[in-house]
Amino acid sequence: MKKILLMGNPNVGKSVIFSRLTGVSVIASNYPGTTVEFSKGSIGSGEKKTEVIDVPGTYSLDPTSPAEKVAVEMLNKAIKDKDSIVVNVIDATNLERNLNLALRLMKKKIPVIIALNLWDEAKHIGISIDVAKLQEILGITVIPTVAITGEGIKELVSRIGEAKQGAYEYENEERWHEIGNIIEKIQIIRHKHHTFAERLSDLTVHPWTGIPIAVGVMYVVFTIIRFIGEGLIGYVFEPIFENLWLPVMMAFSRVLGGQGIIHNILIGQLIEGEIDFGQSFGLLTTGLFVPIAAVLPYIIAFYLVLSFLEDSGYLPRLAVLLDKLMHSVGLHGMAIVPMMLGLGCNVPGALGTRVLETKRERFIAATLMAIAIPCMAQIAMIFGLIGKYGARGLFPVFGTLFIVWFVFGILMNLVIKGESPEIFTEIPPYRLPYFGALLKKVWMRIKWFLKEAIPFVLLGVFIVNLLYSLGIIKFLGRIAAPIITKLMGLPFEAVGVLIIGFLRKDLAVGMLVPLGLSLKQLIIASVVLTMYFPCVATFAILLKELGILDMIKAAVIMVVSAFLVGALLNLIL
Amino acid sequence: MAHIDLAQMDAGQSGKVITMHGGRGMTAKLEALGIRPGVVITKVSGQIMRGPVIVRVGNTQIAIGFGMARRVIVEI
Numbered sequence: 001m002k003k004i005l006l007m008g009n010p011n012v013g014k015s016v017i018f019s020r021l022t023g024v025s026v027i028a029s030n031y032p033g034t035t036v037e038f039s040k041g042s043i044g045s046g047e048k049k050t051e052v053i054d055v056p057g058t059y060s061l062d063p064t065s066p067a068e069k070v071a072v073e074m075l076n077k078a079i080k081d082k083d084s085i086v087v088n089v090i091d092a093t094n095l096e097r098n099l100n101l102a103l104r105l106m107k108k109k110i111p112v113i114i115a116l117n118l119w120d121e122a123k124h125i126g127i128s129i130d131v132a133k134l135q136e137i138l139g140i141t142v143i144p145t146v147a148i149t150g151e152g153i154k155e156l157v158s159r160i161g162e163a164k165q166g167a168y169e170y171e172n173e174e175r176w177h178e179i180g181n182i183i184e185k186i187q188i189i190r191h192k193h194h195t196f197a198e199r200l201s202d203l204t205v206h207p208w209t210g211i212p213i214a215v216g217v218m219y220v221v222f223t224i225i226r227f228i229g230e231g232l233i234g235y236v237f238e239p240i241f242e243n244l245w246l247p248v249m250m251a252f253s254r255v256l257g258g259q260g261i262i263h264n265i266l267i268g269q270l271i272e273g274e275i276d277f278g279q280s281f282g283l284l285t286t287g288l289f290v291p292i293a294a295v296l297p298y299i300i301a302f303y304l305v306l307s308f309l310e311d312s313g314y315l316p317r318l319a320v321l322l323d324k325l326m327h328s329v330g331l332h333g334m335a336i337v338p339m340m341l342g343l344g345c346n347v348p349g350a351l352g353t354r355v356l357e358t359k360r361e362r363f364i365a366a367t368l369m370a371i372a373i374p375c376m377a378q379i380a381m382i383f384g385l386i387g388k389y390g391a392r393g394l395f396p397v398f399g400t401l402f403i404v405w406f407v408f409g410i411l412m413n414l415v416i417k418g419e420s421p422e423i424f425t426e427i428p429p430y431r432l433p434y435f436g437a438l439l440k441k442v443w444m445r446i447k448w449f450l451k452e453a454i455p456f457v458l459l460g461v462f463i464v465n466l467l468y469s470l471g472i473i474k475f476l477g478r479i480a481a482p483i484i485t486k487l488m489g490l491p492f493e494a495v496g497v498l499i500i501g502f503l504r505k506d507l508a509v510g511m512l513v514p515l516g517l518s519l520k521q522l523i524i525a526s527v528v529l530t531m532y533f534p535c536v537a538t539f540a541i542l543l544k545e546l547g548i549l550d551m552i553k554a555a556v557i558m559v560v561s562a563f564l565v566g567a568l569l570n571l572i573l
Numbered sequence: 574m575a576h577i578d579l580a581q582m583d584a585g586q587s588g589k590v591i592t593m594h595g596g597r598g599m600t601a602k603l604e605a606l607g608i609r610p611g612v613v614i615t616k617v618s619g620q621i622m623r624g625p626v627i628v629r630v631g632n633t634q635i636a637i638g639f640g641m642a643r644r645v646i647v648e649i
Contacts, residue, residue, distance in 0.1 A: 059605030096631055389634025422639070424637055
């Protein structure tokens with residue numbers, strides 16, 4: 001036995017069992033040729049080392065989504081290689097639906113062992129299951145587990161060798177009937193309590209109570225994210241760069257003679273004789289600083305909170321509440337994930353579009369996010385710049401961006417061919433997340449992010465560096481200057497700000513301060529700066545996610561719409 | 574015994590699924606989550622302005638897009 005496949009319906013605690021079984025060397029990756037994510041780890045050591053694969057959750061073996069297709073492919077490969085067993089994780093509170101998959105697995109030529117999970121929850125809501133009888137009927141070992149507390153996991157590990165092919169014979173057409181028969185023999189449902197979690201569940205999906213609760217939750221979420229993100233930047237990452245990395249780079253710069261092609265590529269331009277991590281644009285300076293010190297802290301904060309929302313069960317409820325809104329722009333409720341991630345940093349937002357199933361949805365989501373969603377750092381700078389005017393200044397900025405998101409979404413939904421799939425998702429009961437599994441998931445996601453994003457961000461920095469050195473960016477600026485000054489009513493210096501905005505949008509907003517702009521100009525500049533183009537890091541990721549052709553389309557939409565909206569604001573404000 | 578679709582049901586109302594109008598893909602999706610002819614389904618709530626419908630089947634709550642909900646017929 002070389003591999004253990006953890007299979008089961010979504011939301012049955014499969015990932016928690018995965019986290020309990022495996023050690024620290026876990027990775028999340030995409031199944032080749034898809035945007036479906038799965039995790040891999042190992043159990044035991046040396047000769048006995050066995051790979052554990054957390055197969056994407058699936059309800060049946062007739063795939064109805066890309067994730068289910070991957071699950072079936074993984075199973076088929078394992079059957080062909082004859083080196084694996086399946087741990088079928090079953091939700092004891094939803095026996096019928098879960099036995100459907102179990103019976104399908106019985107027909108496959110692969111050893112199976114069942115982990116009957118959520119055993120405590122089943123007991124709590126008055127469901128009792130005769131495990132011995134279930135074992136006897138199916139002809140395979142069934143072990144009750146409570147993954148959250150770790151109950152039954154040791155037994156599962158020690159008896160994993162008992163896995164064998166199921167002996168239950170049935171006709172496929174009669175499957176649901178057979179399941180009904182089995183359940184009649186082994187399950188007794190007694191009085192059912194209406195639990196607090198259920199009452200909370202009803203409140204959070206009912207529109208009149210759910211929307212105010214969602215607003216409250218989002219407020220708390222963003223407060224926590226800012227707190228963690230800014231804390232990590234201010235107390236951990238920036239001091240590391242300024243105090244440890246800067247002296248090394250300055251010494252390296254002197255060795256290279258302070259100029260020349262190699263110096264400019266690796267270190268970048270010296271600003272008043274010093275390296276400026278924000279503006280020097282060398283691979284080893286800005287190229288490392290942007291992904292690590294500016295982006296990573298928000299990624300950590302966002303993934304932590306997102307994982308909590310996911311594991312607690314709030315995320316699908318939020319998706320349901322927002323489904324209608326998302327539908328008008330050709331997406332469905334789950335598109336809240338990239339949009340929310342984008343509010344932290346557009347880079348993970350772009351990567352987050354992978355939760356969407358069709359190419360059309362991913363294009364719309366990525367373009368809308370890049371066009372109308374400012375990242376946290378930029379929002380903070382806009383507040384710093386315009387906050388003193390109160391709602392009179394902030395409302396036009398964020399109101400305009402929301403209208404842009406909505407209007408361009410509707411337009412793209414009309415213009416781009418294809419349908420927007422409807423939401424169809426299980427709403428799992430609220431559960432308190434198991435902290436160990438949560439941290440493991442965050443850790444895997446961060447590793448995944450670093451692997452996926454950093455090479456591309458470096459490439460982006462390198463390209464900008466090149467465009468600068470060749471004078472192409474200055475040339476573009478000269479072309480755009482008349483539009484920016486005449487149509488948008490901004491001073492000539494704003495051109496330079498927009499150029500910096502390509503590198504770091506938050507810094508660019510800060511550069512508006514000394515220009516002495518009027519409120520109207522500040523509003524226009526803030527909106528245009530958000531819309532006209534993604535920052536270099538986001539651009540690089542979008543290029544990778546969308547491909548060159550779609551990226552060009554998205555870029556044209558961004559540039560044109562930014563100029564349109566800027567000119568329009570200049571007319572009506 | 575009236576036949577109506579999921580979207581027409583009132584919150585809290587229960588009914589028996591009679592049929593699902595849709596392609597193989599749609600019925601397979603619904604079946605995988607336990608919605609198939611003969612099972613009893615309870616509407617938990619609907620969203621305003623033709624948003625998704627939330628139903629309960631056994632111990633599972635499911636959110637179904639409005640268009641799909643219109644195609645699941647129940648007997649009440």
